[in-house]
Amino acid sequence: MAAVLYGWGIGHAAVHPYYSAAVRSMGTSWHAFVYGGLDPSGSITVDKIPGALWPQALSVRVFGAHAWAVALPQVVQGVLTVAVLHRTVRSWAGPVAALIAAATLTVTPVAVVLDRHSIPDTLLTLLLVCAAGALHKAVRTGRLLPLLTCALWVGLAFQAKMLQAWLLLPVFAAVYQLAAPGTWVRRARRLALAGAVSFAVSVTWLLLVWATPAAHRPYVDGSTDNSPWSMVFGYNGVSRFGGSQHALGAVAGTAASRTTGNTGWTMLVNHTVGPQIAWFLPLAALAAVTGVLWRAGMPRTDPLRAGFLLWGGWVLLHVLVFSLSSGNHGYYTVVLAPALAALAGGGVAGFWVEYRAGGPRRAALPVALGVTVLWSAVLHAPHRAFAPWLLPTVLMLGLCGVLGLWAAGPRSTRRSVKGALVAGIVATLLAPATWAVASLDPSYAGSAMSPLAGPVGTAYTTMREGGTTAAVGLNQPSARDTALLGYLTAHRGGAKYLLATQAAYSAEPLLRARAQPVLVMGGFTGLTPFPTASGLSALVTSHELRFALLTSKRPATPATAWIKSHCAHVLPRVYGRTSEGNFRLYDCATAR
Structure with a gap:
């Protein structure tokens, strides 16, 4: 089911314009591949460690420059995440918990929409789930190798999304110190060794770039x-x-590189982010609390309690960080999906055991399912015009499941009790699954820059009001860009660079269309001090650069000021445009 949901229609995948431009360049040049060069010549890097882009670049190198080739590694990573989570939860809480966890993760809307995209969070999530699985094994067996494997996965996750990978280190360390076999001194020593391994793997790319002379590598953006x-x-x-x-x-961030929305203590449940990730929050919270409290008398090394601490700590720490940061994209929350799914699976399986055992804890199962169903209604209510049948169906299924479980007595058949349980579980999964499946329609998949499932976000609002969102693909230049590329190619005159652009925003469509060297001035934000005005002048003088494309949507820099004062403005009709819009082309041949 995950393979179908994530892979359906990837031939029309909307990939991220910035990352996909870099992926095409990295798939063309091994130099750009190693250093994360934004263009094939490696003039400047992307503004992140390029680890998450490496699988995509390899796919483009093998299969060609297609949007589906960029998205394919993401699909594989998403399916692997489901498989690894299933295996991890199975060894921790049993097969029933594993199946529920896998199903929950599979239909989490933000996971579905992101695993069909090209954003680094997909690989980050997979590697962190691998790390959690290794830690479970380290706690359960007391062996050193699984702990070092966990450290290795965290280090690799750092290559995918840098410091976010380290967020879980305190949780992993605390759970191991609390629950692993051996004396506390032995556990502390092993944690120190694992920390050293994780740090060494994490900084590998940083050390490579730092040790390479600046003249032999791209300028580091940001x-x-x-x-x-x-x-x-x-x-x-x-x-x-x-x-x-x-x-x-660091370079100062701009509106193009920082989001200021979706922050504060209510961000996970607002009308945009809530339907992406928060469907199972109440169930996960109940599972984490009861999973720890109900096993209070167990030995320190109890692996089941350790698992609840691990997954609960995962959720709690990310909630704190997201709430305190200066802004978050909605898709950042995908990293919560595996932990919420694991807690949901472990919680329902544990509640079912207590339900069958009888006693006062028997009520936990129908209460947990009932609260989760009501919460689904709360999240969907602001969007009830979307899939109007959903809300009554979820409530009816939930009512049947909860009442069936609550009213079941000694004379109830096993089949009727299991039927009520299935009805309750289906009721909790139906709403997120509906939002997830809806994202297969591009109208409900957000934008190329900010993928979101369902009828939320600016892209959905634009399309509902009759507008369109820009399509992003590889080898698919617009008529305007085709005319510009033709003019530049015809008049390039042997220059190293096809042109210089003001910020990545100007270069992205040209780099996606053709893998040609482009001098990206100012990097992603346009504020990175590369190249300097004197460096730009030297490139023009040495005939390595002739044309420059400036935009009014990025801030002026000394380099752009030099171009305006030394280069000739090229009228748009010369290269096949009727108007310039936000861009102006300059010819620096006369500045030589």
């Missing part, structure tokens, strides 16, 4: 000092939490 450490710990670290905009040598 930094004022061409340092990978500034890009990771400043631009993608401290500045994300409202710190100094130039912290640790």
Whole structure:
């Protein structure tokens, strides 16, 4: 089911315009591949560690420059995440819990819409689930190798999305120290060793870039000092939490690189983010609390309680970070999906055991299912015009399931009790599954920049009001870009670069259309101090660069000022346009 949901129609996948431009370049040039170059010449890197883009670039190199080739690794990673979670939960809480967890993750709307995209969070989530599985094994067996494997997975996850991979280290360390066999000194020593392994793997790419002479690698985007450490710990670290905009040598963020919405303590349940991820929050919370409290008298090394601590800590820590950060895209929350799914599976399986055993805890199962169904109604109510049949169906199924379980007595048949349980579980899964399946329709899949499932987000609003969203693909230039590329190619005159652009925003459609060297001035934000005005002048003088494309949508820099004062404006009719819009083309041949 995951393979169908994630892979259906990927021939029309809407890939991220910035990342897919880099992926095409990295799939063309091994130099750009290793260093994460945004263009094939490797003039400047992407503004993140390129680990999550490597599988996509390899796919493009093998299968060609197609949108589906970019999305294919994401589909595989999403399906693997479901499989790894199933295996992990099975060893922790049994086959019933594993099946429920796998189904829950599969139909989580944000997971479905993101696993059909090209954003790094998909690989991050897979690697962290692998790390959690290894930690479960380390706690259960007391062996060192699984703990070091967990550290390895976290280090690889750092290559996918940097510091976010380290968020779970305190949770992993606390659970291991609390629940693993052996003396506390032995456990602490092993954690120290695992921490060293995780750090060493995490900084591998940083050390490679740092040790490579600047003349032999791309400029590091997001930094004022061409340092990978500034890009990771400043631009993608401290500045994300409202710190100094130039912290640790970072470039200041702009509206193009920072989102200011979806923050605060209610972000996970607002009308946009809630339907993406929050369907199972009440069930997960009940499972985590009861899973710990009900096993209070068990030995310290009880693996079932350790699992509830691990998955519950995973959710709690991410809720805190998302709530305190300066802004989040809705799709960031996909990292919560495996933990919520594991808690849902482990919780329902545990509640079912207590239900069959009788006693006061018997009521936990119908209460948990009933609360989850009511919560589904709360999340869907603001959007009840979308799938109007959904709300009454969920409530009716939930009512049948809850009442059937509550009223079941000693004379009730086993089949009727199981039927009520199935009805309750289906009621909890139906609403998120409906939102997830809806995202197969591009009208309900968000935008290329911000994928969201269902009738939410600016892309959905635009299309509902009769507008259209820009299609993003590879080898599919618009008529306007085709005319510009034809003019540049015909008049390039042997220059190294096809042209220079002001920020990645201007370069993206050209890089996706053709894998040609483009000097991306200012990087993603347009504020990165590369190239300098003198460096740009040297490129023009040495005949390595002739044309430059500037835009009014990015801030001016010394390099763009030099172009305006030294280069000739090219009228749009010369290269097949009727108007310039936000762009102006300059010819610097006369500046030589």
